[in-house]
Amino acid sequence: MKKLINLNAILCFISLLSIQIAFAGDAISPMTIDGAKTVTTEEAKKLFDDGVLFIDVRKDKDWNAGRVSDAVQLNIKTKLSEETMSAEMKKSDPAVIYCNGERCMRSSDACKKAVAWGFTNLYYYRDGFPAWKSAGYPVE
DSSP states (O other): OHHHHHHHHHHHHHHHHHHHHHHTTOOOOOSOOTTEEEOOHHHHHHHHHTTOEEEEOSOHHHHHHOOBTTOEEOOTTTTOSHHHHHHHSOTTSOEEEEOSOTTOOHHHHHHHHHHHTTOOSEEEETTHHHHHHHTTOOBO
16 A cells, blocks of 8 residues: 555656646746837847847857847846946947747846846847748848
8 A cells, every 4th residue: 555655656746747847948928028118020120220239148059050140149147237238238228139039038037137227228029039030131
């Protein structure tokens, strides 16, 4: 009887762990961020054409595989800070922050941080690099 209870406990634990693993990568980024304006791919391209700074907050591997032309990389895990953003722009300057699309939380998290640091003219490009590249816009 004791072995059966232990086996049931182990099976239950494995089932719960499997469910947790299955849903771990299913986070969907928020549609909006307080203090930032969400932009579509077309709106991001207009900002690009107007010379607005693009900030890529993806990891190095993604950055090295391709990025929006002339973007600045501030990897949210290793480089993004109030100081590194301030080195690239004034707090009132416009900037577009992007990552790998709606299943990537980096740009939403970066926008939240930047707003908290006092940056006031931010554009949250939720669709990110995959949509930019699919639209055939400038990449490097």
